[in-house]
Amino acid sequence: MKFLLIEDHALYRRGLRFLLEQLPGEHQFLESDTCEDAFSKALVEQDIDLILLDLALPGMTGLDGLLRLRGLCPKTPIVLLSANENARLIVDGMRRGAQGFIPKSSSPEVMTAALQLILAGGTYVPLEGVMPGTPSPNESRSLTKRQREVLALIAQDYSNKEIATQLGMRVNTVRVHVAAILDALNVDNRVDAARKAAVLGLESDAG
The missing domain is CATH 3.40.50.2300 (Response regulator)
Incomplete structure (x- = not known):
């Protein structure tokens, strides 16, 4: 090698x-x-x-x-x-x-x-x-395809409004997805969600 x-x-x-x-x-x-x-x-x-x-x-x-x-x-x-x-x-x-x-x-x-x-x-x-604590490889499986797309854009520092435009969604719908993502990943904020996205290899799911 x-x-x-x-x-x-x-x-x-x-x-x-x-x-x-x-x-x-x-x-x-x-x-x-x-x-x-x-x-x-x-x-x-x-x-x-x-x-x-x-x-x-x-x-x-x-x-x-x-x-x-x-x-x-x-x-x-x-x-x-x-x-x-x-x-x-x-x-x-x-x-x-x-x-x-x-x-x-x-x-x-x-x-x-x-x-x-x-x-x-x-x-x-x-x-x-x-991240504080070690993430399980199965954590990403608790996210829907749409939530994984939202998470990928969170990892790229997109705002809720920008995510809504990118994915053709309403801002309120994005907020619901963000709340569900934070809960599923057991994190308190978007920064920690972005970090965990990198660890789990989800940061490119939005294509």
Whole structure:
């Protein structure tokens, strides 16, 4: 497997390599300490299996780098690494196309398990950093198709009026759906609903 490690601290890159070398198979590593260098490598290397991107890089924010890398490597999983575990940062990263967010404070065991999950086609976020409590995979099944569409637009910061226009509904009907969504997800407000939508993978259901 081919990995692209984008991290400006050589010691941390070495630690990442050590963890990845424990995974089954033969591995090749590409390393960059800036986003610009990573872009150059991504243009040449078209068969990268996984990208690990530090969000605190010199010269460019990691989220901007994520958007560029997503364009260069549309099918390659991108994992964000950060010492900042702010919930909004996690949600923003997942909305922009990341397949995972791994805090730098994670233990080697947690990081290895997260990387294995992502390589198997899953997504990983530190649930305790996004929502209080761990959401059940079955929570999304309690929402109707229409409620999932409303939730997807809530996750994109649409107002009730904008949702009504987008889905061809009355504003009062949207309010009823929003109340039902908050109840079904066991959250108190739209911000927490949007965070849980990201965790459950519902933020793109509106198409």
